[in-house]
Amino acid sequence: MRCDLSIELLNAYLDNELDEKQKLFVENHLRECPSCRAELEELKSCDHILKQREIEEPTNKFHLGFENRVLDKVREKTRPAWVWRLSPILVPIASAALVIFVVLTNREKTQPMVGVDELIPYTPTKTARPADDLSAAAIPKPDREKIEQSGRIAEAGELKELPAKKAEVANEEKAPVALSKSLPPSLPAAGLTTTTAPVATPMPVVRKDRDEELLTGDGMARTQAIMTELNIPKNKVVRAIVDSTGRVVKVATGNTIQPEEDKQLEEQLEGQQLAPRSAAGRKQNLMYLDLTQQADIDSSLPDTLNTEK
Amino acid sequence: MYNTNEGDNVLIEQVKNGNTEAFCPLVERYKMALYKIIYRMVGNRDNTEDLVQEVFIKAFNEIKKFKSGMPFYPWISKVAVNHTINYLKRERQDRFMPIDDLKEVLPSHKDDPVKMTREKMLKEKIAMAMAKLPHDYRVIMVLRVEEDLPYDEISRILKIPRGTVMSRLARARQKLKEIFREIKVNDYAL
Numbered sequence A: 001m002r003c004d005l006s007i008e009l010l011n012a013y014l015d016n017e018l019d020e021k022q023k024l025f026v027e028n029h030l031r032e033c034p035s036c037r038a039e040l041e042e043l044k045s046c047d048h049i050l051k052q053r054e055i056e057e058p059t060n061k062f063h064l065g066f067e068n069r070v071l072d073k074v075r076e077k078t079r080p081a082w083v084w085r086l087s088p089i090l091v092p093i094a095s096a097a098l099v100i101f102v103v104l105t106n107r108e109k110t111q112p113m114v115g116v117d118e119l120i121p122y123t124p125t126k127t128a129r130p131a132d133d134l135s136a137a138a139i140p141k142p143d144r145e146k147i148e149q150s151g152r153i154a155e156a157g158e159l160k161e162l163p164a165k166k167a168e169v170a171n172e173e174k175a176p177v178a179l180s181k182s183l184p185p186s187l188p189a190a191g192l193t194t195t196t197a198p199v200a201t202p203m204p205v206v207r208k209d210r211d212e213e214l215l216t217g218d219g220m221a222r223t224q225a226i227m228t229e230l231n232i233p234k235n236k237v238v239r240a241i242v243d244s245t246g247r248v249v250k251v252a253t254g255n256t257i258q259p260e261e262d263k264q265l266e267e268q269l270e271g272q273q274l275a276p277r278s279a280a281g282r283k284q285n286l287m288y289l290d291l292t293q294q295a296d297i298d299s300s301l302p303d304t305l306n307t308e309k
Numbered sequence B: 001m002y003n004t005n006e007g008d009n010v011l012i013e014q015v016k017n018g019n020t021e022a023f024c025p026l027v028e029r030y031k032m033a034l035y036k037i038i039y040r041m042v043g044n045r046d047n048t049e050d051l052v053q054e055v056f057i058k059a060f061n062e063i064k065k066f067k068s069g070m071p072f073y074p075w076i077s078k079v080a081v082n083h084t085i086n087y088l089k090r091e092r093q094d095r096f097m098p099i100d101d102l103k104e105v106l107p108s109h110k111d112d113p114v115k116m117t118r119e120k121m122l123k124e125k126i127a128m129a130m131a132k133l134p135h136d137y138r139v140i141m142v143l144r145v146e147e148d149l150p151y152d153e154i155s156r157i158l159k160i161p162r163g164t165v166m167s168r169l170a171r172a173r174q175k176l177k178e179i180f181r182e183i184k185v186n187d188y189a190l
Helices: A007-014 A020-032 A034-050 A066-076 A081-110 A126-138 A141-150 A153-161 A163-170 A174-182 A189-194 A208-213 A217-229 A263-269 A295-300 B006-016 B020-042 B045-061 B072-091 B099-105 B118-132 B135-146 B151-158 B162-182
Strands: A238-243 A248-253 A286-290
Touching: A007 A020, A007 A034, A007 B162, A020 A034, A034 B118, A034 B135, A034 B162, A066 B020, A066 B045, A217 A263, A248 A263, B006 B020, B006 B072, B020 B045, B020 B072, B020 B135, B045 B072, B072 B135, B072 B151, B118 B162, B135 B151, B135 B162, B151 B162
Parallel strands: none
Antiparallel strands: A238 A248, A238 A286
């Protein structure tokens, strides 16, 4: 039987955790109490035995490459915890965003929007043949080269500065005849005469190689006749969407990024082949055709053509 | 008891500034010390190695909590002890195991009594006794007797008052003494 000395105190004495006063108290007690002395010896023996415990050697894996494995794990876990927690939400959102992106991208390719890249150069017409003459013969070589390099109608203004060319063009009177032949029978005769104005439509200068690729003036002449019949102002921007076969699928007016549909004109032009198949070798399914007449160009053309009205 | 290693602090500052590689020398320096302290509480080599790795990863993630200029080992050993206690609680390592069951778990040399020295038998008995000790008693015995930590340090690591350290340690010693008596460890004591 032990006396009433606290076992905690005896343990603290063994561990040398008592202050001097407590230590003195315990030592005085131990001198007089054989039971507590025996208990203290047992505790000491217990500690002594425990300190002999053997520790198993770690494996070779622990000695070799352990540091690198820890670093690898550390690098893996440097990913923020919130990413892991939100991954059930983020993954579906990312997937949905990807699908939307793919859909929009594909839609953009087929959407009939006005764009410069898709614009097909307007087809030259038989009535525009004088322009060929201009480019080929009447225009002085330096000017011709300049125009040919650009290959664009924008340079048509230069024609104004070439009076000699005007004279040559004025002699060309076959255009109205050609147009009249190409017009559909439904069109009134009066309409035929009005189609002479587009003779000077803005593509008098077309490179020879492209000239053969494009349709002749039939389609354009029909278009211009219809536009005139419907009293569409010359400066009104008219654009048609054509498919890969060159046939009109939609017609819109206005120069905004989203032009207004013109059903009336569309009914007249729909299905007509105004552009060549796979124009300019492009592979797009839909392309744009600018049908806008330009009055200032018209005015620069020979009076004889306009007088055909 | 603990020396402030100037090299440790330089490395720790580098780790805090994003240099992951600087953690490597710290792992190399303290892995055996942590292995010993964790092994004493767990008593199993494979589990101990896994726990040491987990402790270093945890220490890395919490390195910003380490106060610069302080000795590193007490801090990381505290992380190790608490991580191991959580493991023991999780794995129910403190469940009572009958002595007979322990004999099956621990290595036995019964089949080869010639090679069975008294010392080896004693160590086997000690391991059995410690495995039988409830985990909170085992932990405090390891910290005080095997790691030789003062009460105040144990109090900080286990986050318990000094008085609780004293009472728990007294009960742990009493319990271990009983187990030693039960499995007759004293018969093999040197």
